[in-house]
Amino acid sequence: MSKENTSGQQDPHAQREADKYENPIPSREFILEVLEEAQKPLRLYQVAKAVDVDEEDEERFEALSRRMKAMVRDGQLIRNRRGAFGLLKKMDLIKGRVLGHPDGYGFLVPDEGGKDLFLSEKEMHKVLHGDIVIASVIGEDRRGRQEGAIVEVTEHNTQQVLGRLNHEDGLSWVRPNNNRITQDIFIPKDGLLEAKEEQVVLVEILHQPSARSGPIGKIIEVVGDYMAAGMEIDSAIHAYGIPNDWSDELIAELENIPDEVVEADLEDRKDLRGLQLVTIDGADTKDFDDAVFAKRRKNGWRLVVAIADVSHYVKPGTELDKEAYKRGNSVYFPQRVVPMLPSKLSDGLCSLNPHVDRLCMVADLMISEDGKLEKSQFYQAVMNSKARLTYNQVNDMLTNEKSEYREEFAEQLSNVEELYNLYKVLKVARAERGALEFETTETRMVFDEDRKIQEIVPVVRNDAHKLIEECMLMANVATARYLKWHKMPMLYRVHEKPMEERLKNLRTFLGDFGLTLEGGDEPTAHDYADVAAKVEGEPHEHLVQTVLLRSMNQAVYQPENKGHFGLNYEHYAHFTSPIRRYPDLLIHRAIRHVWSKQGVEKFDYTENQMVDLGQHCSDTERRADEATRDAVTFLKCEFLSHRIGGEYEAVVSAATNFGLFVELQPLFVEGLVHITELGEDYFHYDNARHCLKGERTGKVYRLGDRIKVQVAQVNLDDRKVDLRFIESLTEHAEPAVNAEDNDSTDAEKPTEEKAPRKKRFYRKKKRSGSKPKAD
Known part of the structure; x- marks a missing residue:
């Protein structure tokens, strides 16, 4: 079915609209096509005529009007002052998300990609961090950045804010804990909810900011005192919008899942309960994704990597799946975790706890004498972990002949030693491959009984950490190859090559030390590794490693395979942590679909859907990083405030x-x-x-x-x-x-020199009744 308009054009999606509605109207794509053809903004009646909707047909005309308004709301169209609808790109407008900066200005991150648009402090008074807006380019600022002016806010994404209550001169306001929101929220007297000054409160925004007035809200919850233990984590959770509650529907769904593995779950599974599989994790870990086993063979090794079978319990479209997607990943704060899945699954049924039956997905790998992946087999199984080992225990077993753990875990010792022998081979293969391996110092906070930092200590990565890392890398590579071979839509873990400008700066820096980065415009990880090797043991080793790291891009999830630069892998995906990462769960579903032999077209996800899923998972990963960094920074600042x-x-x-x-x-x-x-x-x-x-x-x-x-x-x-x-x-x-x-030059500077923020309170108070920050 196709529908022609008055000029002979056809709606390419007429059949789809007819299938969805009894009285179909032109599709969004057709309306955009008509406006493109018109080469000018059109009023509603002109659009109706162009798409063959009679004004006398009130029902269809009203439906068309609603669709046009929805397209404006979604940023597909803009409505000018004359009431005509136009295309954003034809009107030199850009739609995107607002990214606030602690110093008051901000940026618009375009939906269509490209360079961010600078938003002045004046423009940022109209919006809050995270809002979706349409803006026009008005020129360049003094640093050469494209500057924008907000034309319209299409979506306000901040409905609640956590912050500290302040009173002054009979007025009350809340200063948001999220430093990307620099506008204080005015609280009328009837919205105070008996909260006391300096308490941390949750505010519901009643009136969003505009050019003439700041945001107005009411207090809906008194969270606690400003310096209360754990408040920094609550603040970070609210500030970064991390989901932290389970819905009633999800809890009801969870009740239908058994507490333990049942006999019916074992059908069509390989029985690995007799294999000496063990988990090796941190001492404070509760969710065990992976278990490992290694065995020397005639021409190499057999490596079994068993991963929690989350996809057996979390099916597409369920409440559990919707919530896991929304969270994207677990978030690990000091002494607290916001899990991707409820504890019944993350710490219980899906966690590979010792001495209990657990369902798993297995990557059964054959590795050559020189550490190369030769064959891989994937299957579902049931396992029973023989021991829960920690990194320090394993390292002690391997480096100390008199270790008490060699006796305590005597039955597992041969497996651990085989894993270690395999690791030594994989380590050599890693070096030959040219994968990057920079030693960075991670820290752990030691808290006292009042949950105040007692000390901050370095975390030393030993060979047990590296052993597990190499096993996981091997399983992830095998997974990427397996799904690529079967042409499945999937999310690769992509780490692109460094950008040209960063390479230029890197080479300038290295030149001062007499060092050269080979590889021209496209250096490899091997070229980077060569530079790192040349400075090993030198006083400037750490300096050079740091600058090498900073020249590289961040890794992302996407369906287009561009390889992993840092690890120097052509194919790489995340398979090993489905309890805490949504991309891994999607990979498990893809593997399971291959087993079903139903064909790629029957898979639950298309290539285009994978694009959106990859962007979302990359975003939630960044969100988790920023939230944990914020909480850790506060704790460290509080620790130093006493010094x-x-x-x-x-x-x-x-x-x-x-x-x-x-x-x-x-x-x-x-x-x-x-x-x-x-x-x-x-x-x-x-x-x-x-x-x-x-x-x-x-x-x-x-x-x-x-x-x-x-x-x-x-x-x-x-x-x-x-x-x-x-x-x-x-x-x-x-x-x-x-x-x-x-x-x-100024254009090279990452941020402007810090200056005391101007005190605008009394000027702003008269004009808008709001209470901005005053340092």
């Missing part, structure tokens, strides 16, 4: 145009040494060389330098630590920057 005046050695972790970020030793807490602290000189920032250099003295401060500092001030609200410079502890033997090479 004002303390003097510490510190290592420069980043150089910017406004100063140096340094990490205090041995506290592992980061703070800022402002540029004005560095001495009586003009210091210039060199983006390529990651350093500041004094114009008169030639003094250079760069990544990895050691300095001595004093804690001057801690701002818990802004998560900032200000440090006073005492002295430099690093002397550069070689010139880090030649004066004639110092050609940095």
Whole structure:
């Protein structure tokens, strides 16, 4: 079925609309096509005529009107002041999401990709972080960035805000904990809910901000006192919109799932309960995704990687699936986890706990003498983990002949030793492949009984960590190959090659050390590894490794396979953590569909759907990273607030145009040494060389330098630590920057120099009745 309009055009989706509606109207695609053809905005009656909808047919005309309004709401069209509908691209308009910055300005991230649009502080007063808007390009700012003006807000995405209540001069307002929301929310007297000043409250926004007034809300919950234990995590959960409640429908669905594996679940499964599979995880881990077993064979090894069979219990379209998709991943805060799945599954039925039967998906791999994957087989099974081992226990078993754990886990010792022998081979293969392996220092917080930080200690990665990592990498590679062979729509874990501009800056930096990055415009991980090998054991080893890392892109999930640069794999996917990552669950479903032999076209997901799923999962991953970083930063700032005046050695972790970020030793807490602290000189920032250099003295401060500092001030609200410079502890033997090479410009600077925020309260109060921040 096709429907022609008055000019002879046909609606390409007429049949689809006829199948959905008794009295169908033109499709959105057809309306866009008509407006494209018209080459000008059209009023509603003109659109109706063009798509052959009679104004006398009130029902169809009204349905068309509703569809056009919906297209405006969804950002497909814009309605001008004359009431005519036009195409965004024809009117030089851009639709996207607002990204707020703590300093008051923001950016519009376009839906269609491309460079972000800078939004001034004035424009940001009309919106909140996360809103979907349509904006026009109005020129460039002083740093050469495209600047925008908001034309219309199509969707307000912030309905509730967590923040601290303040009173002054008879007015009340809440300052949001999310520092990307820089507007305070005015609270009328009838919306205070008996909350006390300085308490953390949850606010429902009644009136969204506009050009003339700030946001207005009412308090719907008093969460607790500002410095209460765990408040930083509650704040991060609300600030970043992390789902944290289970719906009644999900709980009801969960009740229909048995507490243990039942006999009916074992049908068509391989029985691996006699195999010496073990889990090796951190001491505080509760959800065990993976178990491993290795056996030496004549020409190599057999490696069995058994993964929790989450896809058996979480089916597409169920409440469990909808919630897992929404969360995207588990979020790991200090001493608290927001899981992707309810604890009945994540810590219980799906967790490969010791000495209980569990359903699993198995990657059964044959690995050659030189550590290459030769064959792989995937099947569903039932297993029974023989031991729950920790990294430290395994490392002690492998490195200490008198270890108590060798006796305690005597039955598992041979398996552990075989795994270790296999790891040694895989480690050599990794080096030959050129995969990158930079040693970074992770930390763990030790809390006292009041949940205050007692100390911050480094976490040492031992061979047991690396052993499990190599096993998981091998299973993930086998999975990607398997699904690619079967031409299944899937999410690859993609790590693209570094961008041209970053490579240029990297080579400039390396040149100061007499180093060269080979590979031209497309260097490989092998080329990166060669540079890292040349500085091994040198004083500047950590500095060079850090800059190599910062030159690379972030990994994402997407259906287009572009390989994994850092690991130097052509095909790579995430298979090993379906309890805590939604992409892994999708991979399991794809494998299960291959077994069904129903054909790719019968799979629950298309290639186009995978694009959206990949973007969503990448976004939730970033959201989790930002939320945990926010909570950890607050805890570290609170820890340091009790050490004002303390003097510490510190290592420069980043150089910017406004100063140096340094990490205090041995506290592992980061703070800022402002540029004005560095001495009586003009210091210039060199983006390529990651350093500041004094114009008169030639003094250079760069990544990895050691300095001595004093804690001057801690701002818990802004998560900032200000440090006073005492002295430099690093002397550069070689010139880090030649004066004639110092050609940095404002356009290269990552952020503007920090300046005290203007106090606008009394001016704004009269105009809008709102209470903005006043530092």
